[in-house]
Amino acid sequence: MNILRTSNLYKVYGDGDASVHALRPTEIRIDKGEFVIVVGPSGSGKTTLLNLLAGLDKPTGGNVHIKGQNIFDMSETDLTIFRRKNIGFVFQFFNLLPILSLEENVVLPLLLDKKDIDWTYIDELLEILGIKDRRRHLPGALSGGQQQRAAIARALCMKPSIIFADEPTGNLDTKSSNEVMELFKNSVKKYNQTLVMITHNPEISKFADRVLFIEDGMVSNGKVIG
Ligand code: ADP
Ligand code: MG
Secondary structure, three states, X not given: OEEEEEEEEEEEEOOHHHOEEEEEEEOOEEEOOOEXXXXXXXXXXXXXXXXXXXXXXXXXXXXXXXXXXXXXXXXXXXXXXXXXXXXXXEOOOOOOOOOOOHHHHHXXXXXXXXXXXXXXXXXXXXXXXXXXXXXXXXXXXXXXXXXXXXXHHHHHOOOOOEEEEEOOOOOOOHHHHHHHHHHXXXXXXXXXXXXXXXXXXXXXXXXXXXEEEEEOOEEEOOOOOO
């Protein structure tokens, strides 16, 4: 079953001579449980694509269906609630709130959704991600790798069915990057989640079930970008 599909999804920034075709009309289908990596060079349209898939940005045209629902047909309020309940997003630059501890950052989506916090699950997440002993620290006192793990924990805490990650290893050294990828892969498998990750690093694609390529806003299946 497709958990996500796009039809004729495209994005143009600006108009006239200044227009940028950041994403050409795109048809993507992703099955529940799949781990898909989208690889492409800088400026190829990766962030544009991911933000559209996650409903963080509006397309110039076309649709995104998640769990059979057209996300751009929803009101802003409904989309916000839908995203919080179904979608986890890991930003490239973490987006942790500096005045909240690691743990407070992680459980924030649960508080916003007025959910009871399942501390057993949160403990397990922090354990899997190797940041349990850092839970009381402020983001400023954490390494880049630890902040990224916290951002991943925050994305996973609502047990979303689909997770989008924008270059989650972009700021990490090779060792931390491989660790984060392993942790991602394991937790996603364990909780039967779907993961769509973008990267400019072709090395990372070995972790995926399927690799898509993007170049000049065009998404393709098999092309190796040299
Ligand atoms: P990537 O994430 O692969 O580096 P982006 O999706 O950020 O690529 O950008 C794709 C193209 O769209 C680039 O040419 C970029 O300059 C352009 N672009 C991105 N965001 C905007 C914007 N808000 N306004 C105008 N052009 C943009
Ligand atoms: Mg980007």
